[in-house]
Amino acid sequence: MNLEITYGNVLEKLEINxxxxxxxITPKEKNAGDEIDLIREALxxxxxxxSLKDFLKDGTKLLVIVNDATRATPTAxxxxxxxxxWQKCEVKFIVATGAHVAPEEDELKKIFGSSIISNRKSIHVHDAVRDPMKDLGITSRGVPVKFNRIISEVDKIINVNSVEPHYFAGFTGGRKSFQPGIASYESIxxxxxxxxxxxxxILRLKGNPVHEDMMEAAEKIDKEIFSxxxxxxxxxxxxxxxxxxWQTTFEYAARKAEEIYSRPCKKKADIMVSVVKPPLNLDLYQAQKGVENSRAALKDNGILILVSxxxxxxxxxxxxxxxxxxxxxxxxxxxxxxxxKLGYHKAAKLADFSTxxxxxxxxxIEREILAKIFIRKFDTxxxxxxxxxxxxGSSAEIIFNLDSGTTVPVVRQNNRKQKL
Known part of the structure; x- marks a missing residue:
């Protein structure tokens, strides 16, 4: 059979036995209708x-928290x-970068759309190192809770986010608008x-210490929040x-995201081709999610080909x-x-995978750079x-995960899903 794989500006055609x-493996298709109608219905x-109308009826100072360019959230x-x-409100926006690099101006235009980006002065890009922070204490796990001080300058908050599987937080979205979104570097x-x-x-919330700590941190915010x-x-x-x-909407969206992105798979493979799509194909720091999302469907000593x-x-x-x-x-x-140090969790995941x-x-990425971290490069x-x-061997079995930055193959054994 023939299969086409796109990465960057390259379209590669493969012949597969x-x-x-x-x-x-791809995310589940779901035709839900007009997107704007869906948004209006939810509001x-x-x-x-x-209601959102009542939430904003006082014409308050409003902070809107949005994702950065590393997420494909339909923010605009x-x-x-x-x-x-919010026409009667004084509105400020903050881009929840966490500890990520600040988005470029063209990325900001894509995030906000033409009408809002025209008022550039109302948009602040969070800086986890340099921005002044509001100290809200510590969590039960000893994590300091420090959020961008901009939250103390407003009356109410709206956070806009998207929910997909996440390799150590269970799912993206919800509480991640705050931790790590607008948290201090130390907190993150x-x-x-x-x-x-x-x-x-991945796909786990109950008993997940990262998720539970994020929830506890967000609960310390003393402002009304509409998500x-x-x-x-x-x-x-x-x-x-x-x-x-904000808690209920996240829980609802996580259930729906699992239906879309957790895909049943017949059995484990000897070879996994894991394709990372934009925006997670930006760099290896983000593309590594395609490794973690796919590994549960790979046999021991198997080969994962990460395409990013x-x-x-x-x-x-x-x-x-x-x-x-x-x-x-x-x-x-x-x-x-x-x-x-921040980032070592990613090193640990890659090291564990490589063993x-x-x-x-x-x-x-250059061949020599990858070789230093136990990764072998191929040109195609x-x-x-x-x-x-x-x-x-010629009978080796292959799985293609064509959107591995978000999609999780889940192997069924004895008619039951086996998650990570």
Whole structure:
């Protein structure tokens, strides 16, 4: 059979023997209708909350929190409808970058749309290091709760987010608008250290220490919050949406996101081709999610071929510095025990993967750079597959995860889903 794979500006055509193919995994398709109609319907029927009209009726000082460019949240579409409600308010916007690099101006235009970006002075990009913070105490796990001081300058908050599987927080969205979205670097670092806990798993909320700590931090905010949580389909169109109470909307959207992005798979593969789509294909720091999302459907000692342009190279490089300083993956864990830095959780995940599987990449990152962190580079998917088949044999079985930044293949055993 023929299969086309797109990464960056490259369209590669592959010929696959059907006898080797287990599955081609993509997010579930769901035709939910007109997106603007869906947004309006959600705002008219909020979950466990007063109406948005009543929420804003006093003409208050309003803060709107939005995602940065590393998420494919349909922010501009949501803001277009929300703007019909806040005309009497004094509105400020903050881009919840967490510890990410600030978006470029063209990325801001894409996030906000033409009407809002024209008032550029109303938009602040969060800086976890330099911005003044409001101290709200600590969580029960000892994580300091410090949020951008802008929250003390407003009366009410609206956060707009999207919900997809996340490899250690369970799901994106909801509380992540606050932690790590507008948190201090110290707060983010201490929270993300919890990702080293084995219970910090994809698709898991109950008992997940990262998620529970994020929830506890967000609960300390003493402002009224109205949330809009979106779920998008395989074409990045809104297929479900909830508005209202920030906890309830997140829980609702997480259930819907699992239906879209958790995809049943017949069995584990010898070879996994894991394709990362924009915006997570920006750099290796983000593209690594395609490794974690796919690993549960890969046999021990299997080969994962990560396909990601990574025009931004490695990205935030603390994880790379740690990995490249070690002779083998097992040394990584010893260095982490000596002291955790933000990004080391990613190094730990990659090191753990490399002790059980082989990681290959089709990417723009230079071969020598990848070799230092136990990754083998190939120039094309076809070449990588050819070599993998030579190593695993002519009967090797393959899975293609064509949107691995968000999609999680879940192997069914004895008619029951086996999650991470």
């Amino acid at each position: 059907r006898s080797n193919l287990i599955d081609i 008219r029927n909020p979950l466990q909350s007063q 579409k949501v803001l277009k409808v929300l703007s019909e409600y 670092e201490k929270n993300h250290a919890l990702a080293l806990d084995p219970d910090a798993q 809009v949580m979106t779920v998008t389909d395989c074409n990045n169109r809104i297929c479900d949406i909830a508005a209202g109470n 342009e990574c025009r931004g190279g490695i990205g935030k490089d603390e994880f790379y510095k740690l990995l490249s300083s070690c002779k083998n993956p097992k040394d990584v864990f010893e260095k982490i025990r000596q002291g955790y 059980n599987f082989s990681l290959w990449m089709v990417t723009e 998917v076809a070449l990588a597959l050819k070599k993998a088949m030579e190593l695993k």
